[in-house]
Amino acid sequence: MNLPVKLLFPFAAAALATSCSPSLARVKPYERGTLAKPVMSESMDPLLTAMTEHAYFSREASFGGGGVGGGGCGCN
């Protein structure tokens, strides 16, 4: 087996194994029940997050882009 063919196998394996490949198992929109649980949220304290974001947005004179509450339901 010559060199290009030998190189092709690792490339093919890499293409299949990277996140570029849709053939990998992915969480479908209807399978996000576990991700939607509050425990999956980045922050465990929504009040503290709200206050921190309020201070941040006031200081930065900007608003939005902070995402929404809860976990990763991905609804709507």
Place this chain on the structure above:
Amino acid sequence: MKTLLSLIAVTLCTALTASAEPAKAGQSMPKLASLLPGASVPATAGKVVLVDFWASWCGPCKASFPVLNKLHETYASKGLVVIGVGVDEDAAKYQAFAGKMGAKFPLVHDSAHKAAAFFGPATMPTSYLVDRKGVIRHVHSGFRGAKTEAEYISEIEALLAQ
């Protein structure tokens, strides 16, 4: 060498495009009873059907139930069948949510995700409006209150008139 290369290329292309295509407008809907084995699916032959995918963990789904109830009450006598397909993995959560929402239209549990795998809803909720011939005519991704309700009404009235 060339044969080997083309073989690898074909394998890669097949693997990369293997994911199932979501259901689109213009496509025929298969019999729901075949997608939902064990569930009591209402008769849909010759009716306009609204298939709505929902889950207990989805906020907008909860907001859509009063609107779906209203659509059912207004148009069921004129030939509309609303079917709510719950995709919860946990049967207890499906039951609890279904009981709490007071749906007046039939609800079915897609526990094996067979129907969801066919339709491939892009987000939760997603609904499919099917005409009297069984062809998917409109797909609604997400629920946006009055805007979605107005779209439902105009589309349902147009399909019922056909």
